[in-house]
Amino acid sequence: MNANQTKDFQSKLKIELDSVRCEFLNELKDAQHEFTGELASMLENSTPGEWIDLAVTKINPNQFPRFQRLMELEAALCQIDIGQFGYCCDCETKLDLLELSKDPAKQRCPVCEEKKRKKLQN
């Protein structure tokens, strides 16, 4: 992958991250639970970089697909920063460019994805 392609993925990821943050915040506000309302105001009073650390203290990420997506997007952006973007996070195989263009937050090659899926089922 060349630098321009990485840049394109980076801007795609950032755009999606912005909208997912916004949707997640609205979801929390609409949920009408005390803890989600509390979390929403905590998040509004902090920088987006602190969101993940704050949110995991209040919610179970498994129950909030948007929050899971937010974590995936941040992980992918972090991989760009450290030069690991485009590689499987488990076996470091190069990821397929076409697959990445479908989902730039993709973290694993098909083999490791399958392994992880099986692990989660057990």
Ligand SMILES: [Zn+2]
């Ligand atoms: Zn892999």
